[in-house]
Amino acid sequence: MNNLKSETKFAVCINNKDYPxxxxxxxxxxxxxxxxxxxxxxxxxxxxxxxxxxxxxxxFVIIELPKIVQDSVLTIA
Incomplete structure (x- = not known):
């Protein structure tokens, strides 16, 4: 994780076959x-x-979210 950036993205799970x-x-x-x-x-x-x-x-599929939704997701995460 040494190259981990502080940038955060959001993703929707589209397949959980191996990890239900x-x-x-x-x-x-x-x-x-x-x-x-x-x-x-x-x-x-x-x-x-x-x-x-x-x-x-x-x-997963990376998605873009409106700022208000990002803030909400980050509050829950």
């Missing part, structure tokens, strides 16, 4: 930019416990 207990379909997650993980095709996702884990980028 960890990922909720159609849920908006906070995605932390991690260039090293991206090189391997992974995305760093913050779960409801506040911890971040690597998942295949294929499980």
């Amino acid at each position: 207990a960890s990922l909720e379909l159609h849920k908006i997650y906070v995605a932390l930019i991690d260039e090293e993980a991206a090189k391997d095709g992974d995305l760093r996702i913050v779960d409801k416990s506040g911890e971040d884990y690597l998942y295949s980028v294929d499980y």
Whole structure:
């Protein structure tokens, strides 16, 4: 995580086949930019416990949210 940037993005889960207990379909997650993980095709996702884990980028779609929605999601995360 040495190359982890402070930039935050948001992602919607579109596939939880291998992680049904960890990922909720159609849920908006906070995605932390991690260039090293991206090189391997992974995305760093913050779960409801506040911890971040690597998942295949294929499980998510990065989305842009209005500022008010971003603030709301970050309050919950």
